[in-house]
Amino acid sequence: MPKGVTKRRPRTRAALLQAALETFAENGFHATSIEQICERAGYTRGAFYSNFSSKEELFLALFDEHSERIVRRITELIDSVADTELSLQALVEVLSDVEPAERDWYLVTTEFTLHAIRDRQAAWVLAQHDARLRAEIARCLTAHLHRTGRTLSVDADELARLLIAIREGGLAQSYVEPEALPPGQLERNFLAPLLTALTAPAEQR
Amino acid sequence: MPKGVTKRRPRTRAALLQAALETFAENGFHATSIEQICERAGYTRGAFYSNFSSKEELFLALFDEHSERIVRRITELIDSVADTELSLQALVEVLSDVEPAERDWYLVTTEFTLHAIRDRQAAWVLAQHDARLRAEIARCLTAHLHRTGRTLSVDADELARLLIAIREGGLAQSYVEPEALPPGQLERNFLAPLLTALTAPAEQR
């Protein structure tokens, strides 16, 4: 904690971030006013400008925090899979899992993706995060497949891109029509044959 | 043309719609003011309010127009594939094609998807459109596979959902990092093995 910073400061900062996440998820970035965020957090705009210089800066802080969390979660998943079963089925189950809290993050990060497509700087930030994510996924996949005696016949990074595309594209459809396509269903139904088709038994030596 | 409607009206309406598409693609829906749209179209807000009652209404008109166009394009694709080769490769090429103009529509429709996730009414509109789209895709797939003597071993509608997910999710990554992942690359690299794995030779009788 920097010198001269009292302990209530990180609390209000965290409250503002949490309130911002919820409000962004509810109304979108541009549609939410700074005032709305402060109201939900139980503060006034004075507190906001004391902690952030703009809504954009707060958004970036939110995204960074989320990035860390996601990568950490993926890493944990790797370990959990490593400890338990070896079956392809177990891997598919892990990859198909969608937590309820993911919805808010989906809304926020997708909006950030749209922003990144229009803004080179945001694109760079997003690309950095995505690269880390893919690296973890690729590591998980190759490790798991290796232990089951199979090997990838395609580029691991590009396969990770495909898995992310299926998840993101699937979530979009699921959140629009939750009854028609439960979250994770595409992964549950298609990942096993897909991974089987894209791997081959490793040479035994 | 309704009685008492002069011929310049549809022209200005079309100009406003086109300008709106470009401005929405450039800045996003909420970030663009009605004034900006009018300015780009070469009109004033007077013209806007004479043609639309709100930015939302204009957006819906834009989306409807786009929906029609997309379904028509898919149908044309079906015919073009039907006329030419039978190979799986030909089908994959068609499904991997991404026109440059698609970028603007991607930005606009993705933003509409986010809106639909938050708004039941918009979700219904989007679901209707997507259902038509999937129906066309499913028709295309089954027809093509039938002619090549194979048959689907999974639900065609859900496979269409998967293809859409891959396209949308892939485009997101492509537009953020065009050099790292050229548009359509995921389809080109993974569709052939995927479709092969999900089909089986039809019983001959």
Place this chain on the structure above:
DNA sequence: TGTATCCGATACGTCGATGCATCGGACGAA
């Protein structure tokens, strides 16, 4: 060509959001 109607331009009032300057209470060190 004349005229009634349609359509888009202009001007104005309103409102919400923003950012800042200032103030008073809370916190931490002695």
Place this chain on the structure above:
DNA sequence: TTCGTCCGATGCATCGACGTATCGGATACA
């Protein structure tokens, strides 16, 4: 407990976007 510093609340001025009422030119038709 006291004092200096930190932090969030409050009040204010500004600005951009919105919607409407009204006006003048364009259009269609006789």
